[in-house]
Amino acid sequence: MTGSGAQVPGTEARLARIRGRAMPKSHNARTIAALASNPGCARRAIMDAAGVDKQRLAAHLGYPAPFGQSRFALARGNAFEAQLKADGAAQILHLLRENLGLPLEQAHYIDLDDVGGNPGMDLRHARTRQLLARPEGTMFDHPVLRLQVGGRHAYLEPDLIAVQVGEAFRIVEIKSFPVIDGQADGGKVAAAAIQSAVYVHALRDLVGDDKVHHETILICPKDFSNQPTAQRLDVRKPLTVLRRQLSRLTRIEDLLKLLPEDLTFDLDPDPDDKTATHRRDPETLKDAVSQIDARYAPGCLSTCELCYFCRAKSSGQTARLGQQALEDLGGLDSIPAVLGLASGALRPSPERAEATAVLRQVVALRAEVFGREPEPTPAYPEVMGEAV
Numbered sequence: 001m002t003g004s005g006a007q008v009p010g011t012e013a014r015l016a017r018i019r020g021r022a023m024p025k026s027h028n029a030r031t032i033a034a035l036a037s038n039p040g041c042a043r044r045a046i047m048d049a050a051g052v053d054k055q056r057l058a059a060h061l062g063y064p065a066p067f068g069q070s071r072f073a074l075a076r077g078n079a080f081e082a083q084l085k086a087d088g089a090a091q092i093l094h095l096l097r098e099n100l101g102l103p104l105e106q107a108h109y110i111d112l113d114d115v116g117g118n119p120g121m122d123l124r125h126a127r128t129r130q131l132l133a134r135p136e137g138t139m140f141d142h143p144v145l146r147l148q149v150g151g152r153h154a155y156l157e158p159d160l161i162a163v164q165v166g167e168a169f170r171i172v173e174i175k176s177f178p179v180i181d182g183q184a185d186g187g188k189v190a191a192a193a194i195q196s197a198v199y200v201h202a203l204r205d206l207v208g209d210d211k212v213h214h215e216t217i218l219i220c221p222k223d224f225s226n227q228p229t230a231q232r233l234d235v236r237k238p239l240t241v242l243r244r245q246l247s248r249l250t251r252i253e254d255l256l257k258l259l260p261e262d263l264t265f266d267l268d269p270d271p272d273d274k275t276a277t278h279r280r281d282p283e284t285l286k287d288a289v290s291q292i293d294a295r296y297a298p299g300c301l302s303t304c305e306l307c308y309f310c311r312a313k314s315s316g317q318t319a320r321l322g323q324q325a326l327e328d329l330g331g332l333d334s335i336p337a338v339l340g341l342a343s344g345a346l347r348p349s350p351e352r353a354e355a356t357a358v359l360r361q362v363v364a365l366r367a368e369v370f371g372r373e374p375e376p377t378p379a380y381p382e383v384m385g386e387a388v
Helices: 009-019 029-037 042-050 054-061 071-098 121-133 186-207 236-250 252-256 282-289 298-302 307-313 323-328 335-343 350-369
Strands: 109-111 139-141 145-149 152-156 160-163 169-174 215-221 228-234
Touching: 009 042, 009 252, 029 042, 029 145, 029 152, 029 186, 029 236, 042 236, 042 252, 054 282, 054 307, 071 109, 071 139, 071 160, 071 169, 071 215, 071 228, 121 139, 121 145, 121 186, 145 186, 152 186, 169 186, 186 215, 186 228, 186 236, 298 307, 335 350
Parallel strands: 109 139, 169 215
Antiparallel strands: 139 160, 145 152, 160 169, 215 228
16 A cells, blocks of 8 residues: 555656756655645645745745744754663663553664665665564664655655564654643644654555554653653544545646646746846746645644745635634635625525524624624525625
């Protein structure tokens, strides 16, 4: 099971034109996880399939997004991971044994950071595949997995893979955000679950579905100390979303059919001009990007480099209120339409009748709370406005 496949030559040529002369941007676990966070966004699907450098594109559009962790957060995370992996990952082994009930009686730690002094990804991936075929150890540090995304291979490096002899592999994910009084930030835990699901998907692609557990292990600092604590994460749901989105990327030609043949996001349209003064006009680039439908949601602010641009262009859309609000509104994607149906200024189409009734009830409840007389329910056939 791969959840992905090769693209037809015509599709690859279209994607190369969209990307322009820039080198394709490689995927990693974070970018693949971001695909699953907003599977309905065609703009992201097209750009990721083409390998567009979205951060560079956003800066040229005038909407740069400060992406990535701060150097302080990176330093803290690296120090915490180094502490856990010291002395053959002794602290991790203790957590696996004591907190999670994994006996791992014959612990054996193997570091795959390089192979014979060679840190190359291809060689490390080959060595990982060889060792996992007959797992002699119980903990594999710096393994390299590979996953095909949008017709290209992405190399992934989970923090650790653990295996009990005769049992399934488990992904171990190390994060530096704290667990305080047994609770961690829900958004950060959800992001860690999606990223862990990426590793599970890639590992199952390598060794088989039945050999990789659907539960991963998340290790974080406890309270306000560097004392680690561990918990299980069930990643079956994010795995399902991830597979669907990766499968969608293999059918990217269906999305390309809706776009102009000459669409490109090339920032340097003149190959003979090496100066920055004749780079592509940002306004024409905005027009080009806007030809692909986007589905902005608040979660994009933490997962997509184009978040500020899409947010600015999503004025009046219910998606800006979050996925839950969008679902509660019955899929209505326009705030003016919601207000129009609620007030009676717009006549609902048959499929919107139920959502409109709920909106009218909310209006009546709000009027009651504020001590106002509820407005009479309009006789819709006589109400001005088009059906929505």
